[in-house]
Amino acid sequence: ITTDDKVTRLLRYRSAVRRMKAMGLSRVYSDNIADATGVSALQVRKDFCEEGVRGVRRGGYLVDSVLARLEEVLGKDTTCVFVLVGVGSLGTALLKYDAFAHYGIKIVAAFDVDPAKLDARAPIPVLPVKDLTNYCRTHHIRYAIITVPEGAAIEVYEALVAGGVKGILNFAPVRLRSAGGVIVNNVNLVYEIEQLVYFVKHARSK
Amino acid sequence: ITTDDKVTRLLRYRSAVRRMKAMGLSRVYSDNIADATGVSALQVRKDFCEEGVRGVRRGGYLVDSVLARLEEVLGKDTTCVFVLVGVGSLGTALLKYDAFAHYGIKIVAAFDVDPAKLDARAPIPVLPVKDLTNYCRTHHIRYAIITVPEGAAIEVYEALVAGGVKGILNFAPVRLRSAGGVIVNNVNLVYEIEQLVYFVKHARSK
Ligand SMILES: NC(=O)c1ccc[n+]([C@@H]2O[C@H](COP(=O)([O-])OP(=O)(O)OC[C@H]3O[C@@H](n4cnc5c(N)ncnc54)[C@H](O)[C@@H]3O)[C@@H](O)[C@H]2O)c1
Ligand SMILES: NC(=O)c1ccc[n+]([C@@H]2O[C@H](COP(=O)([O-])OP(=O)(O)OC[C@H]3O[C@@H](n4cnc5c(N)ncnc54)[C@H](O)[C@@H]3O)[C@@H](O)[C@H]2O)c1
Structure with missing residues (x-):
C-alpha cells in the first residue's frame, strides 16, 4: 500500500519525467x-525499486x-474536469493558463455573482453562481x-458539495475542511510568504 | 530552539488570531x-504552553x-519589501492583491522584458528587467x-541573487534551489491539483 508521502513523491517524479520527455x-x-x-537521489532510487x-x-x-510504470502505479491519467468559481483577478489568471491542459486538467465552466462578468458564449462560459449546484x-x-x-468561500463550498463535487482547490484565505468524502486542498499564498520571510530572517542565526 | 514544523504552526496561529482580532x-x-x-486543539495547547x-x-x-507573545517568539513583524518579476496574468493578479498589506507584505516595484508593459509612473512602477540587479x-x-x-526563471533567479535578494517565492514550474544563503519557496499549482486529484480518486478505496 502506498503511503501519502510516497504518492506525493511519485506524482512529482511523473511530472518531472513528463517535462523531460517534452x-x-x-x-x-x-x-x-x-x-x-x-528529493534525494537515494530516495528516488529506493522508490523506483x-x-x-x-x-x-x-x-x-x-x-x-x-512513465508506463508510474501510470500503472498511480492510475491512468484521465482528463480531470474542473469548474472555477470567482472570475476575479486570480480566477482570470487561472482560466488563461493553458499549461493545465498538458497535465490533463480542463476547466469547462466558470461561475460568478457579478452580472457584468457573465458570458455564456465564451470559450469557457461564465455562468451565474445560482446555477452552480445544478450545473455540477x-x-x-x-x-x-x-x-x-x-x-x-463557505457558501460556495456548500453549493459545490451539494452538486456532488469531490475535490476542491481553495485559494480564499479561509480554511475549508475535508469532510464527508469531499477533499479540500487549501492553498494560502500569505502563509507561503510568511514562512519564506521567517526562514530568511532566521537563516543567518543558524 | 524552535523546529521548522513548530514555526510553521506558530505562523499559522498568528495569522488566524490576527484574522479573529480583525x-x-x-x-x-x-x-x-x-x-x-x-492543527489539533491538543497540539495548539501544547505549543502555546x-x-x-x-x-x-x-x-x-x-x-x-x-499576539504579543507570538510577536516575541516569531520576531516583530516588520514590513517586508518585495519586487515582482514577470507582469503577466498571474503577476498582475498578485500586484492587485491589496490584502498583502494587512500582513506587512509590500511590493514596491515590478519588472518585465516586454516594452509594452513598462510604466515607470504607475503606483507600482514596471521597470525593464535589465535594471533588476541594480535596483535590488x-x-x-x-x-x-x-x-x-x-x-x-533561472536567469531571473540569478539576476536576483546577484542583486543581494535573500528570499524568493517562485511560481514558474521549475524547481529553483535554495543555496548560498538564498531561500527559495517553490509554489507549484500543478502539483497541488495533481495531489488533489490523486487523493479524490483513491479516497473511496480507503
Ligand atoms: N489575487 C491574488 O493574488 C490572491 C493571492 C492570494 C489569495 N487570493 C485569494 O483568492 C481569492 C480571489 O482573489 P482575487 O484577487 O481574484 O479577488 P477579486 O475580488 O478580484 O475576485 C473575486 C471574484 O469573485 C466573485 N464573487 C464574489 N462573491 C461571489 C460568490 N458568492 N459567488 C461567485 N463569485 C463571487 C466576484 O464577483 C469577483 O469576480 C480571494 O479569496 C483572495 O483572498 C488572491
Ligand atoms: N497563470 C496561472 O494561473 C499560473 C498557474 C500556475 C503557474 N503559473 C506559472 O507562473 C508563471 C507566469 O504565468 P502567467 O500565466 O502569468 O504567464 P504570462 O505569459 O501571462 O506572463 C509572463 C510574463 O513574464 C514576462 N517575461 C518573460 N520573460 C521574462 C524575463 N526574462 N524577465 C522578465 N519578465 C519576463 C512576460 O513579458 C510576461 O509579462 C509561469 O511560469 C507559469 O507557468 C501560472
Whole structure:
C-alpha cells in the first residue's frame, strides 16, 4: 500500500519525467529527477525499486518505461474536469493558463455573482453562481477551484458539495475542511510568504 | 530552539488570531485556532504552553496577549519589501492583491522584458528587467516573487541573487534551489491539483 508521502513523491517524479520527455530526453538519471523534485537521489532510487521501475544496464532509466510504470502505479491519467468559481483577478489568471491542459486538467465552466462578468458564449462560459449546484450535478463535475473573496468561500463550498463535487482547490484565505468524502486542498499564498520571510530572517542565526 | 514544523504552526496561529482580532473577537479558544489552522486543539495547547502563551482562568486565551507573545517568539513583524518579476496574468493578479498589506507584505516595484508593459509612473512602477540587479542592490531588496515563464526563471533567479535578494517565492514550474544563503519557496499549482486529484480518486478505496 502506498503511503501519502510516497504518492506525493511519485506524482512529482511523473511530472518531472513528463517535462523531460517534452524536452526530447529518452533516458533519465536519478540525479536529474532528484534535482527537479527536491528529493534525494537515494530516495528516488529506493522508490523506483519498491514500485518496480527498472533501470537499464548502462545506468539511468528509459523515460518511456518510467512513465508506463508510474501510470500503472498511480492510475491512468484521465482528463480531470474542473469548474472555477470567482472570475476575479486570480480566477482570470487561472482560466488563461493553458499549461493545465498538458497535465490533463480542463476547466469547462466558470461561475460568478457579478452580472457584468457573465458570458455564456465564451470559450469557457461564465455562468451565474445560482446555477452552480445544478450545473455540477447534471454534468457530473468532480473537481472545483474556489477563487472568491473570503466572505463567500463557505457558501460556495456548500453549493459545490451539494452538486456532488469531490475535490476542491481553495485559494480564499479561509480554511475549508475535508469532510464527508469531499477533499479540500487549501492553498494560502500569505502563509507561503510568511514562512519564506521567517526562514530568511532566521537563516543567518543558524 | 524552535523546529521548522513548530514555526510553521506558530505562523499559522498568528495569522488566524490576527484574522479573529480583525473580526472583533477579544478572546479565542484552542478549538477555534484548531479549526482555522488544521492543527489539533491538543497540539495548539501544547505549543502555546511551550512558548509561554498563557490562558485565562475562565478558559481560552486573550487575543492581545496571544499576539504579543507570538510577536516575541516569531520576531516583530516588520514590513517586508518585495519586487515582482514577470507582469503577466498571474503577476498582475498578485500586484492587485491589496490584502498583502494587512500582513506587512509590500511590493514596491515590478519588472518585465516586454516594452509594452513598462510604466515607470504607475503606483507600482514596471521597470525593464535589465535594471533588476541594480535596483535590488541600490534599494536593499531582500525578497522577490518570480512569475515569468519556465524558460526565463533561472536567469531571473540569478539576476536576483546577484542583486543581494535573500528570499524568493517562485511560481514558474521549475524547481529553483535554495543555496548560498538564498531561500527559495517553490509554489507549484500543478502539483497541488495533481495531489488533489490523486487523493479524490483513491479516497473511496480507503
Ligand atoms: N489575487 C491574488 O493574488 C490572491 C493571492 C492570494 C489569495 N487570493 C485569494 O483568492 C481569492 C480571489 O482573489 P482575487 O484577487 O481574484 O479577488 P477579486 O475580488 O478580484 O475576485 C473575486 C471574484 O469573485 C466573485 N464573487 C464574489 N462573491 C461571489 C460568490 N458568492 N459567488 C461567485 N463569485 C463571487 C466576484 O464577483 C469577483 O469576480 C480571494 O479569496 C483572495 O483572498 C488572491
Ligand atoms: N497563470 C496561472 O494561473 C499560473 C498557474 C500556475 C503557474 N503559473 C506559472 O507562473 C508563471 C507566469 O504565468 P502567467 O500565466 O502569468 O504567464 P504570462 O505569459 O501571462 O506572463 C509572463 C510574463 O513574464 C514576462 N517575461 C518573460 N520573460 C521574462 C524575463 N526574462 N524577465 C522578465 N519578465 C519576463 C512576460 O513579458 C510576461 O509579462 C509561469 O511560469 C507559469 O507557468 C501560472
